[in-house]
Amino acid sequence: xQSVSQHNHHVILSEAASLxxxxxxxxxxxxxxxxxxxxxxxxxxxxxxxxxGDPLVKGIKGFEAExxxxxxxxxxRKPSVQWSDTAEYFCAVKTNFGNxxxxxxxxxxxxxxx
Amino acid sequence: EPEVTQTxxxxxxxxxxxxxxxxxxxxxxxxxxxxxxxLGQKVEFLVSFYNNxxxxxxxxxxxxxxxxxPDGSNFTLKIRSTKLEDSAMYFCASSEERGETQYFGPGxxxxxx
Numbered sequence: 124x125q126s127v128s129q130h131n132h133h134v135i136l137s138e139a140a141s142l143x144x145x146x147x148x149x150x151x152x153x154x155x156x157x158x159x160x161x162x163x164x165x166x167x168x169x170x171x172x173x174x175x176g177d178p179l180v181k182g183i184k185g186f187e188a189e190x191x192x193x194x195x196x197x198x199x200r201k202p203s204v205q206w207s208d209t210a211e212y213f214c215a216v217k218t219n220f221g222n223x224x225x226x227x228x229x230x231x232x233x234x235x236x237x
Numbered sequence: 238e239p240e241v242t243q244t245x246x247x248x249x250x251x252x253x254x255x256x257x258x259x260x261x262x263x264x265x266x267x268x269x270x271x272x273x274x275x276l277g278q279k280v281e282f283l284v285s286f287y288n289n290x291x292x293x294x295x296x297x298x299x300x301x302x303x304x305x306x307p308d309g310s311n312f313t314l315k316i317r318s319t320k321l322e323d324s325a326m327y328f329c330a331s332s333e334e335r336g337e338t339q340y341f342g343p344g345x346x347x348x349x350x
Contacts, residue, residue: 155336166241166343167280167328213280217336223268223293224282225339 125150127216129228136204137236144199144231146188146214156197157215157225158188167213173197184208209235239263241342243329249348250319258314258345260329269312270330270339271304273297280328286312287335319349 128147136142148154158170171182178190188199197214214228242261250256262269271283284294286304303315312331316323326346330339 157338159341167341169338169340172338215280223270223285223335224295225272225280226282227280229279 125154125216125218125226127214127226127228129212129214129231131231132229133232133234135234135236138206139203142199142201142204142208142233144212144214144233146197146199146228148195148197148214148216148226150195150216150218152218155217156188156190157217158182158186158197158199159213159215159227160210161213161230162210170199170212204233204235206235206237209233241329241331241340243327243342243345245345246343247346247348249350252321252349253318256316256319256347258316258327258329258347260312260314260331260342261310262312262329262331263333263340264310266331266333266340268292268332268335268337268339269304269306270332271314272328272330272341273325274328274344275322275325283314316347319347321349323347324349 126149130145156173159167160170161167171180173180173190181187186201190197211230211232213230215225244259269286274280282295284298285292301317305313326344328344329342332339
């Protein structure tokens with residue numbers, strides 16, 4: 124069964140700092156990868172996704188993620204964070220083996236200090 | 238932009254009671270899902286539903302749980318006899334096609350006393 128690891132549980136950054144949140148998955152086959160964000164008091168929203176093609180995907184609000192197949196990783200990046208990026212970030216994977224479920228990581232809480 | 242909606246936002250119930258959580262998926266979506274997140278833990282898949290049938294379910298989704306699409310818009314999760322450990326945030330999601338992006342609702346926070 125697939126699993127997802129997010130090693131950073133809580134990240135605190137100052138505004139304008141660069142961000143990289145780690146995500147690793149374990150599954151030997153083809154996967155679809157997602158980053159979701161949950162702002163305080165709001166629901167899960169899709170930031171970006173990778174299905175196929177260019178392994179560098181760009182999402183909303185200046186976020187991007189790179190799929191590195193050899194490392195089973197899909198790290199989220201943003202060159203310059205803002206206070207409004209304070210939220211919880213979830214990496215998720217779906218296999219292409221016929222099932223529909225998303226498997227989520229534990230999430231990373233990001234706090235941006237003004 | 239169309240959104241998945243869920244009601245109620247919060248529900249408090251006594252152990253052993255039945256609860257029904259309601260969801261209205263995005264209107265042209267065909268695949269529906271329930272997930273839950275126990276406080277401090279991962280978001281976990283419960284069940285997927287298509288064409289009025291369960292297409293996949295997790296080991297969490299035992300006989301106490303059931304899902305239904307009673308009409309053309311609602312998608313419900315019923316817990317027959319709630320236990321303390323059912324306390325969690327329950328998220329509904331929907332997708333347009335199989336394998337496509339799942340869009341989540343705001344969740345229902347269920348507290349079982």
